[in-house]
Amino acid sequence: MAQPEGLLFSKEHEWLKVDGDVGTVGITDYAQSSLGDIVYVELPRVGHRIEQFGSIGVVESVKAVSDLFTPISGEVLEVNHALETDPALLNRDAFGEGWLYKVRLKDPNEKSGLMGPAAYDALIAEAAH
């Protein structure tokens, strides 16, 4: 399963796309597939300051509640309100319409704690064994 280029990935299966000092965060296609049908997403509030790798919300599938962790620190600028009425967007388009929130980056150097597409591919290949 090839990962989209231009994204960074965390061990907790979140992705980050950086545009200037703004990052867009989501969960990976592997994560949505592992979770199964997603029925509820709880996101941080706009204006909230979040810390890299901290727990910032939950995503609930039919069968389980899972914590969401942020791959990057910063201030939450915007959340994807479409997920409130249609959480299955995460299943249909995890890397696109199913984005979770946007954040103004606190420290761009934190990106060094994340993986590129090839390293993330290797991580999930290992998880499959």
Added chain:
Amino acid sequence: MSAVTDVLRRTALYDQHVALGARLVPFGGFEMPVQYAGIIKEHDAVRQRAGLFDLSHMAQFVLTGEGVAEWADSLTTNAVGSMKPYQARYNLFCNERGGTHDDVLFYRLENRWLLVCNASNAAKMWKHLNDRNDRSDVRLASRHGQAALIAVQGPRAVEIVAPLCDISSSNAADLKYYYCADGFVDGVRALIARTGYTGEDGFELFIDGSDAAALWQKLLEAGSPFGIEPAGLGARDMLRLEAGMPLYGFELSEEISPPAGGQGWAVKMNKPSFVGKEALAAQLAADDYPRIAGFVLEGRVPARTGYPVLSGGERIGEVRSASIAPSCGNRNVGTVLVPKAATAVGTPLEIEIRGTRQAAQVASLPFYKRDR
């Protein structure tokens, strides 16, 4: 003889599940498919068309001998002796305190009875039955693990299964609900039962494990024009909850009696005696036991088993089962175990979810009923 070992077992359909890309989880001692394409998609297939289930993990015990009916009536809450040939009937075994030891189905056949128990209770029930069998006219045999069980459930199930059936006395399409027949399905010897656990019409096919893989493939092929899909235990749980059916370990347990679990209709207090009768009589007379009620959440945050239930700020019980209900506009529904006073339909409740209280109200069961 032990019916269950500690090693995770595989049903005769394990290879089929793997080939279909199922996600396998341990359940009742077996590696079972929790989902194939997705729980909601499988749920919808069963409600709209048909689903194919492997239920071979369930315990199948064969009871023979002249004394079976009388003996079973002394151990269960519902009537066994009054069952007609080839009738199926829901029943419950209690402990001495009136709690539920298992909920089961009896099938009365020619010269034998089939007892189907929950997979999670297989070892416990095999011991329970043997410990209480001091009769020379009752013989017990476990077919658990050797026999297979395939269910086809959904509005198109009859069209898919009936043409494959060969029953000497009748047509499978004419089998009444909760009746069964000995016969053949696509040449495979089977007990063909019009039973199920989804709230839909359908069949449960009891066959030998060695015939299971071929019949599974045949049913997928024959069902393909009707839109059949393999369905896992995740969809099955969602379907049974919508249909208001109890699941052992949730609505029923060693602590939750049949009346408390909403199954009082299957307790025949006019039977002369059965295990747990005295305790149940006291419970019913006092009528003060906590009991199962349905609920609907107002918001979108899902509840989970064990979440606290509050009324007027006081904790009064807990959630036992919960799910999104695609058949009810995707509302969050479930069951709670609460005092009698809080079980009237419309009673406002609060469910505590990660520290916040979510508004809910008591709703009547079932949440879903098919058009007949």
